[in-house]
Amino acid sequence: MRFRTHAHRDPSLTWAAHxxxxxxxxxxxxxxxxxHYAVLGPDPWQVxxxxxxxxxxxxxxxxxxxxxxxxxxATTDQQGLLLAQLLNHAKTLKKQLFVVPVNEVTxxxxxALGMHATWIGTECLIDLPSWSLQGGRRQKVRWARSHANAxxxxxxxxxxxxxxxxxxxxxxxxxxxxxxxxERRTDSFLRNEFTELAHLRxxxxxxxxxxxxxxxxxxxxxxxxxxxQDPVRDPGAPRGALEGAMALALDTFRDEGFRWATNGPLPxxxxxxxxxxxxxxxxxxxxxxxxxxxxxxxxRINQFRSKFLPDETFAVFVVRSHRVVTPRAVASLVRILxxxxx
Numbered sequence: 001m002r003f004r005t006h007a008h009r010d011p012s013l014t015w016a017a018h019x020x021x022x023x024x025x026x027x028x029x030x031x032x033x034x035x036h037y038a039v040l041g042p043d044p045w046q047v048x049x050x051x052x053x054x055x056x057x058x059x060x061x062x063x064x065x066x067x068x069x070x071x072x073x074a075t076t077d078q079q080g081l082l083l084a085q086l087l088n089h090a091k092t093l094k095k096q097l098f099v100v101p102v103n104e105v106t107x108x109x110x111x112a113l114g115m116h117a118t119w120i121g122t123e124c125l126i127d128l129p130s131w132s133l134q135g136g137r138r139q140k141v142r143w144a145r146s147h148a149n150a151x152x153x154x155x156x157x158x159x160x161x162x163x164x165x166x167x168x169x170x171x172x173x174x175x176x177x178x179x180x181x182x183e184r185r186t187d188s189f190l191r192n193e194f195t196e197l198a199h200l201r202x203x204x205x206x207x208x209x210x211x212x213x214x215x216x217x218x219x220x221x222x223x224x225x226x227x228x229q230d231p232v233r234d235p236g237a238p239r240g241a242l243e244g245a246m247a248l249a250l251d252t253f254r255d256e257g258f259r260w261a262t263n264g265p266l267p268x269x270x271x272x273x274x275x276x277x278x279x280x281x282x283x284x285x286x287x288x289x290x291x292x293x294x295x296x297x298x299x300r301i302n303q304f305r306s307k308f309l310p311d312e313t314f315a316v317f318v319v320r321s322h323r324v325v326t327p328r329a330v331a332s333l334v335r336i337l338x339x340x341x342x
Contacts, residue, residue, distance in 0.1 A: 080109030101316035124310035148240030
């Protein structure tokens, strides 16, 4: 990883890799959104701290833009201040800024700063103390799990750092899943790599006579919450294999006393189950959204994840510094979201 010298001119600006323990302590208390822990990954994240280093905003830098993933990790009264610091940094570098997907507090702060915010979807939360598959709300998950169970499949927690068999099984599922569609081999910070942050993550799997066939990689959100981040299944896995793994994860977290879990942001999805694809990012911005929709098949993701009906939701937005997104900024944005940064 190459570190650019400008990151050290401002004492509030530093490389995440240099302060990972400090970031982890803040995340444990103030992490609130799926993906906040990405800053602890191997990508060249930079962070801007608030005055007392009780909160931060993380971003990646490309040639023509900066991209921040999720809202600042801070109390609500500090999120706007951190966004303002990040915006000033982008202006100093003469680069466009994109922050996505953020909560309404950050979106409102962005508009107050003269930025532009557009609704992009909904993050879905599950209240763990009340979580259950009983009743009609989540019967689709219960039926799917029963189908796989009747075929002889079972579920358990896997431990790839302690068990070579579990490591090999998770690796084989992930490889077969990636073989199914080439777009899944992205090496950006959005990649599926079960080996990253393995000391922090937990893994729940479905197992049959031939070995593991599905898994869900769970990443912390804070000390009290988890993100059901990466669902992966062998193309030949039966219906219900992955649903059962996710249900076991939620059962386990509930029984261990955690407060809530997030099923992540569902792009273009509203709490009433309707997909809304009208947006106002300009011609180039709309083309970018259409590109990622084709790449990741948002409708399929939403159809699967929405089986786990949320107990609580909040709207998420994309925030940008410029009303008109330039072709160079678009190229940089796509690169950050699809390829690793040197």
